[in-house]
Amino acid sequence: MNTIDATEHYETSAHDRPPSLLTIIVDTNPHAWALLNPTLPLSTAIANILVFLNAHLACNYANEVAVVASHTHKATWLYPVESTTTRNSSSKDIDGDITMRPQAPSPPAPSTSINKYRPFRIVEEQVSSNLHALMTSTTPESLSTTTSTMMAGALTLALSHINRRTIAWNEAHGGDITNPNDPPNSSSNNTRGTPESTLQSRILILSVSSSTGSAHQYIPIMNSIFACQRLHIPIDVCKLSGDAVFLQQASDATKGIYMALEEPRGLLQYLMMGFLPDQRSRRHLVLPTRVDVDFRAACFCHRRVVDVGFVCSICLSIFCEPLGDGVCLTCGSRLDMGDYGAKPAVVARKKKKKKVKANGPSATGTPTPTPTPGP
Amino acid sequence: MAAAPSSRPFEYLESLPGTVFFKLYQQPSTALAIFRRMLPDLAKCFVMALLYLKQPLPAADLEVWVQSESLKERDNALSILGRLHILSNTVTADNVRAYMVTDPFATSLRNALTGADQTQSFGVLSHVPSGSEVSIAGLDEYARRQWEGVLGYMVGTGGLGTQREVTLSKGVKELLQAGHLVEIRDRRVEITQDGFAFVLQDVSTQVWHILILYVESATAIGMDSVEVLSFVFLLSSLELGKSYEKNHLTSKQLRMLTDLADFGIVYQESPDAPRFYPTRLATTLTSDSSALSNPILGALSGPTGDPSSKAGTGFIIIETNYRVYAYTSSPLQISLIALFTTLKYRFPNLITGKITRQSVRRAVEMGITADQIISYLSTHAHPQMRKHNVSRSTSNQAGIPPSVLPPTVVDQIRLWQLERDRLKATSGFLFKDFVSLAEYEAPCRYAEEIGVLAWKSDQKRMFFVTRHEQVAAFLRSRK
Amino acid sequence: MPRAVRGVLIECDPSVKAIILKYDQERHDYIVEDLDDDRHLVIKESQLANLKARLTKELDDKVMQPDESESE
Numbered sequence: 001m002n003t004i005d006a007t008e009h010y011e012t013s014a015h016d017r018p019p020s021l022l023t024i025i026v027d028t029n030p031h032a033w034a035l036l037n038p039t040l041p042l043s044t045a046i047a048n049i050l051v052f053l054n055a056h057l058a059c060n061y062a063n064e065v066a067v068v069a070s071h072t073h074k075a076t077w078l079y080p081v082e083s084t085t086t087r088n089s090s091s092k093d094i095d096g097d098i099t100m101r102p103q104a105p106s107p108p109a110p111s112t113s114i115n116k117y118r119p120f121r122i123v124e125e126q127v128s129s130n131l132h133a134l135m136t137s138t139t140p141e142s143l144s145t146t147t148s149t150m151m152a153g154a155l156t157l158a159l160s161h162i163n164r165r166t167i168a169w170n171e172a173h174g175g176d177i178t179n180p181n182d183p184p185n186s187s188s189n190n191t192r193g194t195p196e197s198t199l200q201s202r203i204l205i206l207s208v209s210s211s212t213g214s215a216h217q218y219i220p221i222m223n224s225i226f227a228c229q230r231l232h233i234p235i236d237v238c239k240l241s242g243d244a245v246f247l248q249q250a251s252d253a254t255k256g257i258y259m260a261l262e263e264p265r266g267l268l269q270y271l272m273m274g275f276l277p278d279q280r281s282r283r284h285l286v287l288p289t290r291v292d293v294d295f296r297a298a299c300f301c302h303r304r305v306v307d308v309g310f311v312c313s314i315c316l317s318i319f320c321e322p323l324g325d326g327v328c329l330t331c332g333s334r335l336d337m338g339d340y341g342a343k344p345a346v347v348a349r350k351k352k353k354k355k356v357k358a359n360g361p362s363a364t365g366t367p368t369p370t371p372t373p374g375p
Numbered sequence: 376m377a378a379a380p381s382s383r384p385f386e387y388l389e390s391l392p393g394t395v396f397f398k399l400y401q402q403p404s405t406a407l408a409i410f411r412r413m414l415p416d417l418a419k420c421f422v423m424a425l426l427y428l429k430q431p432l433p434a435a436d437l438e439v440w441v442q443s444e445s446l447k448e449r450d451n452a453l454s455i456l457g458r459l460h461i462l463s464n465t466v467t468a469d470n471v472r473a474y475m476v477t478d479p480f481a482t483s484l485r486n487a488l489t490g491a492d493q494t495q496s497f498g499v500l501s502h503v504p505s506g507s508e509v510s511i512a513g514l515d516e517y518a519r520r521q522w523e524g525v526l527g528y529m530v531g532t533g534g535l536g537t538q539r540e541v542t543l544s545k546g547v548k549e550l551l552q553a554g555h556l557v558e559i560r561d562r563r564v565e566i567t568q569d570g571f572a573f574v575l576q577d578v579s580t581q582v583w584h585i586l587i588l589y590v591e592s593a594t595a596i597g598m599d600s601v602e603v604l605s606f607v608f609l610l611s612s613l614e615l616g617k618s619y620e621k622n623h624l625t626s627k628q629l630r631m632l633t634d635l636a637d638f639g640i641v642y643q644e645s646p647d648a649p650r651f652y653p654t655r656l657a658t659t660l661t662s663d664s665s666a667l668s669n670p671i672l673g674a675l676s677g678p679t680g681d682p683s684s685k686a687g688t689g690f691i692i693i694e695t696n697y698r699v700y701a702y703t704s705s706p707l708q709i710s711l712i713a714l715f716t717t718l719k720y721r722f723p724n725l726i727t728g729k730i731t732r733q734s735v736r737r738a739v740e741m742g743i744t745a746d747q748i749i750s751y752l753s754t755h756a757h758p759q760m761r762k763h764n765v766s767r768s769t770s771n772q773a774g775i776p777p778s779v780l781p782p783t784v785v786d787q788i789r790l791w792q793l794e795r796d797r798l799k800a801t802s803g804f805l806f807k808d809f810v811s812l813a814e815y816e817a818p819c820r821y822a823e824e825i826g827v828l829a830w831k832s833d834q835k836r837m838f839f840v841t842r843h844e845q846v847a848a849f850l851r852s853r854k
Numbered sequence: 855m856p857r858a859v860r861g862v863l864i865e866c867d868p869s870v871k872a873i874i875l876k877y878d879q880e881r882h883d884y885i886v887e888d889l890d891d892d893r894h895l896v897i898k899e900s901q902l903a904n905l906k907a908r909l910t911k912e913l914d915d916k917v918m919q920p921d922e923s924e925s926e
Contacts, residue, residue: 054488055426058411059419061661116490117407117497118614124490273424281416284445797913798866800906804858805887805896814856829863830894837889839863839896850856 019062020200020278021165023158024049026078028069028131029149030138032208036241040264045240048268049206050127054120055276066161067127068154069134072146075153078130079123149209151247152220155235159227162201169199200279202256203228203235210242218246218298225250236275240264245294245305252293259288301329383580385413387587389458391600396460397479398601399608404497406483408608412661413459417445418452422461422476426484431465431473450825454845498613499620501650509652511616514642518654521639523707525585526574529557529566530710544637554588568742574711575747577754582656585638589631598627606631610641611660613653621649689756695781697730702757714738715748730784735791745792753779801829804843809836821849861886861896868892873912874905 067078234256251258299320315331456462556570715738716728809815831838
């Protein structure tokens with residue numbers, strides 16, 4: 001009967017949306033968290049982050065998450081980790097939060113934690129047990145030597161994970177024969193290609209440390225930022241305390257979101273409202289961006305953050321003070337410094353026009369331009 | 376573009392009364408499944424943003440949050456949220472219009488996220504003595520066999536195939552009849568137009584279709600729709616390869632379990648076994664429409680009976696000259712392909728044919744749409760075609776969505792269908808007799824924004840909408 | 855005072871619209887509102903099935919179908 005009616009022929013079937021991969025880098029620098037403890041203890045923050053991770057997983061069946069800890073001496077994975085050895089370690093939680101307590105897969109488990117959507121549980125168990133392991137392995141001696149955080153390493157880990165997942169996704173997407181035992185998120189992807197139908201990845205950095213400590217990682221951080229920029233991976237930054245110069249540039253260069261929380265206690269709401277929307281939803285939303293980005297760089301010679309510096313004209317390395325012998329420390333180019341440092345010959349300005357006029361008609365109309373130092 | 380909610384389950388849910396929603400949303404698993412499966416992206420953002428707010432969010436704030444170009448998506452999202460009783464309009468303390476997430480839904484979704492759920496709505500894992508677990512491959516095989524049996528019964532290949540006969544229960548057959556997917560004429564099973572459309576859909580859509588039919592028929596015989604639906608959503612949140620306890624299920628849910636086992640959606644060793652396993656058909660329910668390249672479908676489409684040898688996905692090759700080569704010996708797949716192609720030769724593992732104007736017209740007359748044909752073909756396209764496509768799409772940066780199929784074939788199938796499409800009917804309401812242009816313009820613009828406008832004429836001051844409730848309310852509010 | 859009328863919006867090409875108008879002239883039982891451009895009109899919901907059946911038959915009879923004899 002409906003052969004003549006076009007209406008039913010254009011029902012669009014449910015449109016396939018490619019899943020997104022959210023990688024969270026948590027700055028676990030104990031120094032910074034100690035300062036933040038009165039307003040937002042780490043345990044509360046982690047609990048909030050876990051709810052946020054669950055919210056991201058809830059948005060799409062195939063969504064993925066990854067969590068990296070950027071600690072004082074190393075950057076390490078909190079989720080996903082392959083080995084299950086950490087599970088057998090003491091199941092006491094750092095904060096005593098019962099829902100996050102790692103559950104060995106033993107049968108008679110308390111019903112409060114068993115009754116939870118499985119993917120949520122797996123993420124929570126791994127994150128909390130790995131974080132616990134990380135904290136117990138941190139000794140006071142190791143803390144006393146440094147106060148910064150391994151942000152560059154964490155970014156690199158995140159990028160390599162994203163790259164691996166993207167390749168795996170594209171393989172499945174390209175119709176290659178998939179192993180039936182693969183996790184469903186890698187195999188249940190759409191096959192009808194649209195230009196944006198690749199895995200959508202983004203990085204969220206939860207930053208607490210200040211920039212002064214991370215200046216020595218300036219080059220690796222910037223390299224990671226440029227890699228993200230090239231791969232169209234937005235870096236979102238959620239700043240709980242301190243002020244990280246380079247991370248502002250990171251979110252600015254990669255079109256991510258930068259938010260410095262005025263009220264860290266509202267972390268969850270900030271996360272849910274500002275950082276949950278993925279790239280596709282962001283097109284429809286007005287996003288918090290930072291207008292006054294701090295573009296300062298760190299010099300290559302002393303890792304100082306500089307406002308004005310010297311730039312090698314060959315490799316664009318930045319130096320905070322003129323090079324002694326005129327050879328660039330990075331590329332070795334011999335740079336002609338000219339007579340840098342010589343005092344420019346400053347010609348005294350002529351007296352103010354008004355006075356000139358008052359004094360006599362002999363003065364010329366145009367004052368001499370400000371003298372420039374000779375070549 | 377905000378994706379349309381997957382139509383059939385959505386339409387069914389929308390038709391339910393508000394009290395049913397209230398009961399449904401008591402279950403965290405239901406809240407989670409509906410959130411994930413039924414909402415467009417933007418609606419998900421709204422819900423999550425509002426979920427942990429203590430105060431309702433003023434409507435103006437929400438409106439500022441959305442880009443001005445995306446008004447349509449925003450209103451579409453808000454309308455869907457309203458229709459599913461997830462978002463409600465309220466006023467804040469100082470009498471400003473505001474939105475909030477309705478309560479049983481908000482509480483349940485929060486419980487789902489934090490795991491503070493006391494209602495067992497995510498199932499209770501069962502402890503299986505080691506050695507007797509059912510492997511994932513075994514579950515896939517079971518699901519594939521049952522599901523193919525159902526499809527085979529509909530298409531009428533059950534008897535002539537070489538594959539193991541699957542005995543379908545009476546309940547399954549009755550359900551297919553009740554859903555008008557098949558008819559019994561002279562004691563023979565004949566597939567209906569709806570049935571044709573059904574068999575060409577992807578597996579996930581089919582499963583939803585069957586489940587909704589099941590819910591409808593269950594309510595017809597006096598089962599509580601809330602109980603049935605909650606159980607469906609519970610199934611969707613279970614984990615593949617794990618077994619679950621039965622002893623906390625109600626007697627009706629146990630009955631459902633037996634019925635769904637016939638479809639291959641769940642597996643139990645025997646109806647009296649103390650535990651059950653969800654199969655991939657159940658656990659991928661809340662994924663987007665594609666369980667596409669998953670092993671069940673791969674096995675469904677590939678050579679039957681031996682899913683392990685070729686767990687690949689596709690088996691159909693289409694050339695730009697409309698010739699079709701399908702590497703299959705499955706009677707089911709052959710009869711499906713025969714629906715819209717003129718078959719030419721048949722070899723032990725290969726059939727060849729050609730898509731012609733007549734074969735497509737014949738399919739369209741049977742009620743199959745061009746889009747269904749195309750999506751069937753691209754779903755089952757041979758890996759070789761996908762590879763070819765991937766290499767081509769990387770060089771093509773123009774933003775044209777690369778298709779797995781040759782574009783000329785896709786276009787031509789559509790054109791052949793268009794030949795038959797002489798009119799497009801949209802039922803709804805015509806608004807007319809506006810006194811002034813100003814009076815006409817405002818509701819017209821409003822209708823366009825909420826996405827119900829189908830036609831308008833500024834000259835005649837008339838417009839046609841698909842749903843009138845909101846527009847009528849808008850007109851009243853302006854008086 | 856604006857009014858809302860229930861009906862089915864038909865979008866079609868001018869030739870089909872002409873046919874529908876012709877049907878309506880017989881007993882005036884199809885059209886709710888003729889929308890005056892040559893592609894749209896609103897008809898009664900109850901008549902939709904009837905109209906489709908009649909149109910299908912008429913078009914199949916009248917429209918020439920190119921013969922397809924490209925056998926291989």
